[in-house]
Every structure is written in C-alpha cells, then in structure tokens.
Amino acid sequence: MDEQTVWRHIATQRRELADVIEGLDADPRVWDTPSLCDGWTVRDVAAHLTHGTLPMPRMLFEAARSGFRFNAVVDRMARADRSTPAQIASTLRAIADSRRHPPGTSAVEPLIDLLVHGQDLCVPLGIDRPMPADAAVTAAQRVWDMGFPFRARRRYAGRRLVATDADFAVGEGREVAAPIRDLLLLLTGRQAAVAGAG
Known part of the structure; x- marks a missing residue:
C-alpha cells in the first residue's frame, strides 16, 4: 500500500x-x-x-x-x-x-x-467495528516484520497464519486460519482473538 x-x-x-x-x-x-x-x-x-x-x-x-x-x-x-x-x-x-508520528516509526x-x-x-x-481489509493486511504485515514491541514472528514461530478473507499469509508450520481482523489482533497480543492459535 x-x-x-x-x-x-x-x-x-x-x-x-x-x-x-x-x-x-x-x-x-x-x-x-x-x-x-x-x-x-x-x-x-x-x-x-x-x-x-x-x-x-x-x-x-x-x-x-x-x-x-x-x-x-x-x-x-x-x-x-x-x-x-x-x-x-x-x-x-x-x-x-x-x-505527525513518533520518531523512529x-x-x-x-x-x-x-x-x-x-x-x-x-x-x-459489543460494537462490531469492520476493519478495511487492505489496511488490515498492511498493518498485519508490518507487525509481522517489525519485531519490537510485538515480536509476532518469534511468538508465532511454527505457525502459518492465513487470512480467510484477504491476501495475507505469513510464517511456516501448523496453519491458523482466521479473518484478517482477528489475525491482526492476534499478532498484536490479543490472544483470545483466534481460538487455538496458541
């Protein structure tokens, strides 16, 4: 993007x-x-x-x-x-x-x-807030690549995270499939976002 x-x-x-x-x-x-x-x-x-x-x-x-x-x-x-x-x-x-955004970002x-x-x-x-898929894919890829503060690549080593509603797939190993909104939440530390991802 x-x-x-x-x-x-x-x-x-x-x-x-x-x-x-x-x-x-x-x-x-x-x-x-x-x-x-x-x-x-x-x-x-x-x-x-x-x-x-x-x-x-x-x-x-x-x-x-x-x-x-x-x-x-x-x-x-x-x-x-x-x-x-x-x-x-x-x-x-x-x-x-x-x-404007914080330095180093x-x-x-x-x-x-x-x-x-x-x-x-x-x-x-209880508010259902849709997430634009293209924005969510860009955000999720950045989280996967950036390391600090999320360290998603290390936390999900041995998993392949695949979006069911967008063109996004990262990692290798046991497949975890979910909507891109849920994967972004998972990658940023919201563990309950995707059942069985741990």
Missing part, C-alpha cells in the same frame, strides 16, 4: 473513532470497562488515540519523565489523561489529517494503533 493511501486510512479511522467515542453512553461504567488492551480501560484506550501526534518537545518531556522507556511512557500518559469523551472526539477530528504505525485500539475499545462494548 502506498503512503498516501495509508494516510487516507488513518484520517478515516480517526474520524470514525471520534464518532464512536462521541456516541458512547456517558455512564462512567462504560468508560471504566476493561478493554482488550491488557490493563487499560475503554477510557485509557480512547485517550491514547490522541497522543500519537503530540509535538516533539512534549513527547521528549513525557519520555524523560518515564526514563525513556517506551511502554512506560505510553501507559502513564493514557492512564493520566482525564479528557472527557467529547474532548477526545474533538481532538481526534482536529488531528485526523495530521501526518513509519506511517504504518499510526494505522496499526488505530485499527487495533479501535477493536480494543469496541469489542468489550
């Missing part, structure tokens, strides 16, 4: 997720629902989606506060963000067309973040 198409998908995902977040019940129990992202609530996931385009000085400041440990800074910022759902939705719309990483965290947020709330 060319970079322009990646950015178009990113902008669409941000606007659609803004609509989802804005449409959720304001009941705090909804926002405190555990997400598919281990240790995060729906609120944490929603807030995190607004952090990828923060200015570099702010990112460096936050990284320094967490000892330049990637996972620690991401986790702390998500949990500490007290933005309201309306503010989160507004921010997502405001940054929809932004092409490609344009595909924000796409991975949006596709996967969109499911992290929606699945526990």
